Amino acid sequence: MKMQSLRRRILLAFIASSALAASLFGLSTIIFAYHTEDQVFETFLKAEASYVEQQLASDTLVTPRLTFASYYKEISALPQPIQTSLLHAPTRNEFALDGGRHFHLFRLSKGFLLADVTEQLVVRQMRQQLAVFLFTLLLIVVLCSAGFAYLLARRVLKPLHQLTRVVDSTGQQSAMPLTASFANDFSPDEIGRLAQALQKSWQRVAEFIGREQQFTQDVSHELRTPLTVVQGALTLIQHSPLTTQQILLVQRLQSAQLQINQTIETLMLLAREQLPAAAPVKLLPLVEQSILQQQAKLDGKTVKLQLDISVQSQLTMDENSLLILLNNLIGNAFEHTTSGVIGITFQHQVLTVQDSGSGIDASIREQVFESGVKGQSSQGMGVGLSLVKRLCDKWQILYQLHSNNQGTCVRLQFPD
Structure with missing residues (x-):
């Protein structure tokens, strides 16, 4: 602006x-x-x-x-x-x-x-x-008025300019600790009250961010230990004599464990201010990997899957972030489609995931990307599409969702 x-x-x-x-x-x-x-x-x-x-x-x-x-x-x-x-x-x-x-x-x-x-x-x-x-x-009269106005504005706006410099310096150097008593440098007038309000708000925000970062780090650390134990157990089980059914269950556990690791990495990514380095990523292998991770949701369903993605198609972004996007979109399509066709296409930098399910309830379509919003039949916690929105905002990806009683279509427009 x-x-x-x-x-x-x-x-x-x-x-x-x-x-x-x-x-x-x-x-x-x-x-x-x-x-x-x-x-x-x-x-x-x-x-x-x-x-x-x-x-x-x-x-x-x-x-x-x-x-x-x-x-x-x-x-x-x-x-x-x-x-x-x-x-x-x-x-x-x-x-x-x-x-x-x-x-x-x-x-x-x-x-x-x-x-x-x-x-x-x-x-x-x-x-x-x-x-x-x-x-x-x-x-x-005009010259005298301009001179008087200049002197008055300079005197009155001086503390406001000082406060603006403090705000700008703090915004440009977010790692710099904010002085706890910077509001004391201002006179006890309206600008001084504003400085005190900003100081209290910044302190609360800084404390909140610190708690959130510490919470994310603690959760990540505490989850990695049991996940390592689970991975070790799965490795030992794989080297044991197993039936065909047991092999399938072990593979499903490994897929779920991989997805948990990816989710932890993504949550850590969203907790950071800086994005990881982007790199060219082949799209089709990641889509196939996501389909394999989500295939359990299609068990017992008569659903036809159609892929229209060139082998040469690639995107420039973090691979984990892209896989989380695919897992949420493809997982939603698999979960809410009982029969019909699910189409996944990529053309002109636009990824489209379209299903033939019952669609999203009309009452929540406008808020479906907000955290905690979900349909009555959903078994999840309503964070999947919220996570998609946050990742899209991080990577400057445009997203659109259209839904009716004949199905849901999500389009992601990736930057060139």
């Missing part, structure tokens, strides 16, 4: 908010300037209207004092564009005509007072200077 810098996000947030505030301030300044200018004209016209009303009352010739104001007795005497505008908006008192001319209209008891304020529009004449001033102000 692409990392996004918190400092950059804080800077952008401050700059955006400052630019927005400065823009709103500039807009409000322009609106205020225009409104103030209109109010000034309105005040002048009211004073002039009072003077003209006195002249009308004394029935003398109306002569406005303002040089840019004119008196019109009737609406028909007004300029034609203003007459047209008043027909559509009778209450309108401000007009912007062609050529940049601007007028203010004031209604009298008899007639109209019209002021041509084109030359008195101060704001219009100052628009360029006002725009330059507001843009300069915007630039200053």
Whole structure:
């Protein structure tokens, strides 16, 4: 996932908010300037209207004092564009005509007072200077905001960066012991609380991993001793006179013992962080070996086995890991198929194991790769497919499972 810098996000947030505030301030300044200018004209016209009303009352010739104001007795005497505008908006008192001319209209008891304020529009004449001033102000505000945000982010995020370095160094050097008191280096604030929580979590994880590794080693050690004894006993029995039935039972015991050894090696593999060295492995001999190890599950069943694997087919991975995958997939197919056909094919780096059994219960199909999940008729502990998933994840193998009442198909896509 692409990392996004918190400092950059804080800077952008401050700059955006400052630019927005400065823009709103500039807009409000322009609106205020225009409104103030209109109010000034309105005040002048009211004073002039009072003077003209006195002249009308004394029935003398109306002569406005303002040089840019004119008196019109009737609406028909007004300029034609203003007459047209008043027909559509009778209450309108401000007009912007062609050529940049601007007028203010004031209604009298008899007639109209019209002021041509084109030359008195101060704001219009100052628009360029006002725009330059507001843009300069915007630039200053943004720069000041960016500087303040940078200093603030640097100060606030410093302990967070320190905590990130601790996490990164621990993740990159997993063998390095974590200092038990690293959280004490942080202030008692939110980041300090986070550091304490991480410290406690890491300590618990480290203790858990240590227990798991010790448990795996102990189990592996304790199981190897009786397995060695069993192997020795089987060797002695093989050199004794045996019946045909006894020979078959001894071979089955040897196959089971070999499978236990392979399982122990695989569990040790999964407990380690590093994978064993991969090497080219012929696929067909391992499939045949797995079939021999699992053949007891087909006793008394009318099942036809179809193999479509080239003698030249090979994969690059650990042989024990591949055999465990095959044993689980082929063993499941043998166990849950009572009649019909079981097909094992390998084409274009895809291994397919398909059976004609009753399929996996619909209620557990989505969770079938989770540990402990199994069907009602299963005699196992529900760890086989979970082990398959863990091995596939270790070796970057894509896996798919499709199942219905006509059978189950598992596909493994091996990397090229």
